[in-house]
Amino acid sequence: MNHPTARSRPPLGRTRPALVGAAAALAALLTACGSPAPADSGKPASAVADAGNRTTYPAQAENCGRTVKVDRAPERIVSFFPSNTELLLELGLKDRIAGQTWTNQSPPKPAYADAYKSLRVLAPGEMSRETLLAALPDFILADGEYQFDGTKLPTIDELAGLGVPVYIDSAFCPKTTGTATLDATTDDLTALGALLDAKAPAQKATSALRDRLAAVDTSVGARPATPVAMVQIVDKQLYALSGGLYSDILRRAGGNDLLTGSVPAGSNFCPYSAEDLAKKNPGVLVYHYTGEEDRAASEAWLRSHLGATEAVVKNRLVAVPAADFSELRAVDGTVALAKALHPDAS
Template sequence: MKTLPSVRTTAAAAFALTAAALLTACGGPAAQDTAKPAAHASAAAGTAGGGARTTYPAQVANCGRTVRVERAPQRIVSFFPSNTELLLELGLGNRIAGQTWTNQSPPKPAYADAYGKVKVLAPGEISREALLSARPDFILADGEYQFDGKKLPTIDELAKLGVPVYIDSAFCPKSTGTATLDATSTDLTSLGTLLDVSAPAAEAVADVGKRLATVDTALKGRPATSAAMVQIVDKQLYALAGGLYSDIVRRAAGTNVLDKDVPKGSNFAPLSVEALAKRDPDVLIYHYTGDADRAASEQWLKEHLGATKAVRTNRLVAVPAADFSELRAVDGALALAKALHPDAF
């Protein structure tokens, strides 16, 4: 998730990470926190609680390429809060060399203690020096945008250097506009294989199914609530629609009225105040990255969209940006369902 991709892309400082350096050195109401405690936070390396062990080398398909590891990674770098939490859920806290993009959301309370023990390599985009000092042997990233051969080497270049990169499958370039919540289970299964934690991964997949079934049961037969999902960045309004964003709204028995305002194959686009006012949704869902951003975004919406039904009835739903990625996407679906249909739970 997921926070607006262009925000981090345009704010990022460009840098080059050379192959030679890598070889030598071998990121209304608030939605309630519904995350369960990390079931495997103390699990040792390898598959916790028995189960099939990975035979190395191992490989999986991801974003149209093959991600291959020669042995179980021991120095994982996580690019995004929800990815760090997923790794913690799989019992891999002692194998995370560091994390970045921590400024995109605070951790869920259930993960806060373990999360706080993971080294922060950078609060935003990682620098050359910080990444090299981490000596990664695996990267779990929220998107491909950083690996452009300028700020960082390309994913293919990193793979050749022995640093495989796995991308959140909901944000693979070719599936960004069509991804669904199924991507979370896909990633859990793939990472279970690559990181030799298949048993806890399978347990997490089963739990995802149960939690989403709870949402489906509670909302069965409910009429969809019209909603618009947005983010305000530097006083510019953006539509968040399509792909995982709109699938989460659908799962919460809502309809994202901005689906036609985002280009096909994408999941965000600049949006005018006039266009959003014309859609006049029952609910406004807005992403935020921290308390200050949340307050500023709510004030901006009230000032610019005061005539809309959502503002007049105070149906503004604030959601952390990271609630739209990996396991937090499941949390986000449940929290949003409760916000749109509070009498169903």
């Protein structure tokens, strides 16, 4: 995901020889386990499901400007980011999750807490290539492309060559990060439901998502938009979070994003000065956090540096887990923000 928490982390500094060795090991292990890299069947791939809502394989979906193809229903899915893990659980795929990473970005939502206990954590934060390949994935659901750089992890093309397709959260595709909307979540549900042979639960989740957003629209109604800024503090540096999904969520929740235009085109975050934010005098400050310690430190920073703003004076600081703004959690974030921005709404 394009967010300062992940972007601020140093690379692992792995070497290309390690990649070649790990890739060869994965190919051998996949073959030994009876799951060889997919061969070209000569038939056109399709993500069309039959009348029984079962996917007809091979299947494919467009994602971030590339075609994601699978020859069979993936059985060893690796999830990057808590929101992706929860999406897979919502689709009923618990037994097909081979592992997860970036779990330090947020505890699970209560509805998924029990299921999380049986899921393997490959790494609490950034994962090494060795750990990823040792998990023998046959599908990866990731929060962004930034990690697959050929150094920290194999590239997406290299993984595809090993028979491991990578699907990226649509809201954080590089070319659409700055313009994405909540529609990205329904797009992903449709695509993943077909690719992973989980079309019926994907349709159910999509319907529930739309109902919840419709309820937000009704509750917010024609109320005046609340002046709000969404930020994150990383290593004592303030970051503006704006554009793409972040701005769409604020708009949908009944907010006026004061940081519109402050982030470079095509992105959704950038370093920002406390002085410039103070001049905008937000009525509400929404800040992302990764854990309770980070939450407390971030609130203390905001109160110290933005103490004269209306948001701090009126104690309108809204803390949200960093994982609450992607996939199904994007809807959770929208609902929570609507209540925070308009507490008197029904």
